[in-house]
Amino acid sequence: MPDYSEKVMDHFTKPRNIGEVEDPSGVGEVGNPVCGDMMKFTIKVKDDRIEDVKYLTFGCGAAIAVSSMVSEMAKGKTLDEAMKITNKQVAEELGGLPGNKMHCSNLGADALHKAIENYREQEQVSAG
Numbered sequence: 531m532p533d534y535s536e537k538v539m540d541h542f543t544k545p546r547n548i549g550e551v552e553d554p555s556g557v558g559e560v561g562n563p564v565c566g567d568m569m570k571f572t573i574k575v576k577d578d579r580i581e582d583v584k585y586l587t588f589g590c591g592a593a594i595a596v597s598s599m600v601s602e603m604a605k606g607k608t609l610d611e612a613m614k615i616t617n618k619q620v621a622e623e624l625g626g627l628p629g630n631k632m633h634c635s636n637l638g639a640d641a642l643h644k645a646i647e648n649y650r651e652q653e654q655v656s657a658g
């Protein structure tokens with residue numbers, strides 16, 4: 531077992547917000563070329579805020595902990611605030627990740643940002 535922080539273990543063993551939101555406002559999917567793992571975020575947006583966020587992660591323990599942490603960090607934030615969440619911040623919030631697992635944190639914020647971009651694209655289409 532690599533050297534995981536307590537917070538990583540906590541989010542890995544008790545992941546928060548797992549699943550898919552119903553009738554999502556935006557969907558973001560990313561794959562990790564290093565290991566082939568996948569992460570899918572769905573968000574529900576209301577008044578420019580992330581009202582609900584869920585994810586499905588097909589990946590290692592660190593990736594699961596990362597997605598759980600991202601979902602907690604993003605919930606209730608405005609879209610602009612959520613766009614500013616970085617993969618580095620996520621890893622920091624988790625109390626760090628072992629060096630060989632840093633790549634796992636790269637999926638988290640990327641998938642969230644993709645879901646926000648997906649939402650914004652749809653808004654443009656329906657507004658335009």
Ligand code: FES
Nearest residue numbers: 565567590593634
């Ligand atoms: Fe694939 Fe961690 S080993 S995301």
